[in-house]
Amino acid sequence: MTFLQPFILWGLPLVLLPVIIHLINRMRHRPRQWAAMQFLLAATRSSTSHSKIKNWLILAMRILAVLLLLLFLSRPLVGGWLGWAMAAAPDAILLLVDRSASMESRVAGTDESRREYALKLIASAAGEFENNSHLILIDSATRHPETVSVASLAELPNTQPTDTAADIPAMLQTALDWLIENEAGTAEVWIASDLQSSNWLPGDSRWETLVTAFDSLPQKVRIRLLATTQDSPPNTSISVSELARIQTGETGEVRLAVDLKRSEATADTAAITRTLNGIATEFEARVNGQSTRWRHRVEIGDQSGGWGKLELPADGNPRDNVTYYRYSDDHPPAGLVITESPLGPLWQAAASVADASGRKPAKRLAPDDFTNADLRDITLVIWQASLPQGDSAEALRQFVNEGGRLIFFPPGEATTTRFAGLGWGEKQEADDEPFKVGRWDEDQGPLANTDEGLLLPLNQLTAVQRQRVLGQAAVLAAFNDGQTLLARQALGQGEVYFCSTLPLLTWSELGDGMVVVPMLQRLLAAGSARLQRDSVAECGKVGAGDLQLEWTSVETSQRGDVATQAGVYQAGDRWLVVNRPAAESEFERVEDEAVAALFGGLSFQLFQAKRDDTALQGEIWRMFLFFMLLALLVEAWLIRPKAGVESDEPAPKPQPAPAA
């Protein structure tokens, strides 16, 4: 409960007034000479508990009436999420508004999005505190604290819809920093979010740090969460997961892998509007189940570059109905093999690239010659030697940071050198049974299933020797005993891989090519992003350098906000494709209990918004007035005089004297 006139609560000791009056009343009793003392003593002894209970009840009613009067005068506010914690209006209220794309889902039965719904309710609730509290807005897109007024809250640029994802731990960190920097007094943090799991990141290690930091603040900070988890109309999202440009002679085409995700699993067709360089055409795609990967070919003729978008009709969330892509001049990938082992030719063949003149093997260099290597056209570096150090390591880091891919194969000897936090441990040999692959990532990465949905034959792969991978990294494939087969470490825009066995029969069956060739080919293709001048970014993760440029939307020919809005943008000869983060299409939410657990011992209150709730809070003085009157009525009923009890000295009344 929150109070608009909290100073009246200083009068709470007045609830003792009835007790004091009662005691004073007992002290000012009158003496009375009494003859029938024997009956009085007997009556006092046999005074039943009923009478005592009645007296206590009368006293309780009087205390309750005074208490309710004080509460009524202090104008209490209460609401589902403002709860019943007794508190005055805080000095500062930090409004953490989730502006992620998923918040644009419509609330079933209304035209409002969850964001609009949350803003409306927050404005209504915060309006009561505006005179006493500072309202600080921290939105998920900019995470820049801004003092706001309730009246303009819904119209502020920082509360408008975006195509970004939200990082709730980062928003809380911003709130924490603000509280520390501004040395705020009492404060509350109000969070409006749809509890999307990808936004809340419940497994993130930052939560523990945050809770500890909030807990150690000198002031007590109360956290209230408005979870906009209402039902939404059926929704379908669209995103391009893969794009490849295929040039055959004069004719070119763009092959797209389009992911369609739906909130309801029904067999249906989706009407898709395809826009290519501003020209729209419509067609239908068959969609089965909740998640469908649909492959689409777009003929581009002899165009060297262009842009397109795929759009779904309006549904439960209009924000996830569009996805953009950009194709440009063909930059063939190229591999570089660094090794002195006999496997050199094998690596060169596996990482060969096809062009108009046939297959061209990858280049090969000795480790010592790497410092002079020309990496300008290279997209993949295969390294089977001792881990690089010095200039070589620095050059490789730069290469990966730019988007290149680097894969290390075991040198056969343990070293203390590390690269990107990873290194080689001891070599292990199988005793009787060879090592078998237990699991691998079939959805993404170099070992993912083929476009046709076929598995790479890793389940048939055995190894008799392997070298242990040291360090923390994402494991894309592992043996039955849990040891790593393939590990990945992100570095800048590129990735570093460690494969723990070799394509030699003395090591494993990797040499038959069924696994190693597609793996290296995929890494070659993935690294080609390094050579393109087009930037592709998730909304909200556009690099700081790109944000400095003045971008124009190719759709509207107007200045575009690449930080928060998806689209295809152009700045001079540079292109930028910004799409909604793929995770925003996920429907997974964090459960209530899990959310509460995230905040540990902090004062936390969760309010699940219901569609029919029109206000988060309201003044409830009427209720207190009603109960006060009720208490007074009960008290009056309890103390009502019984028949004949009017005064100490009643008027004489005739009474017949019965005779025996």
Add this chain to the structure above:
Amino acid sequence: MGQPLLARFPMEGTVSGHHRSPHRGSSVEFAEYRNYVPGDDIRRLDWRVFARTDRYYLKEFEAETNLRCYVVLDCSGSMAFEGAHGTRFDYAKRLAATLSYLVINQGDAAGLVHVNANDNTEIPPRRNASHLQLILDSLGQAQPKGETQLIPLLHELAEKARRRALVIILSDCFCDGAELRDALQHLRFQKHDLALFHLLDPLELDFTFDRPVRFVDMEGSHSIVTEPATIRAEYQTELNRFLERLRTDCHEFNADYRRVTTDLPYDKVLADFLTERAGRGKR
């Protein structure tokens, strides 16, 4: 008050009067015939019956004698209770004086017994008019004080008064109910006619207080601070239980029990008393 004060049972007096005697006498009231036995006064033989039947019969008549009345006044401290209509003791003294006057005025003998913790006064019944003055003087000097001595007083009276008498008790009866029952039984055993005026103040019956009161015992040192409204029901229950038992006991011993509240005019109380006794005496 034209009705005489009559005894309900035969009285034993020394002179002729209005009241029935347990003995046969020479009044005009026929009692019975009985056979002559040697030793009987032959003057009382009914010669007419002898002439008709040739048998000796005696014709007997009721003897009528005077009344000996003891007025017993309780002088305990509780009799000093003062309500809206004066003290109970004053009310009792007025009743005692009037009753004494009535008794002496109709030619009967009246006496007064009153006792408290410090004083024990007993005026034996006499018929002469000057005796009334003695009773009135004694009443004027009586003071309510201390614990009640009513019970031993009644026992003592039962033993002392050898002849049958009318014993009129004026008391609030705030004493042990069982002991009072024994005392009344003792008096009835001695064949005394009993009349008990149970004097109560309306405030004692109704217990109408609406504020906390410190009740101070008038016969002791007890005091209680209480909220009367909270114990009113229990108090009245206890009091009514006592009153009902006392009434039952009196009825059992054929004593004349009269509950009198001090707001009633005492002349009306006495008129009712005399009228009722007169009615019973005729029966």
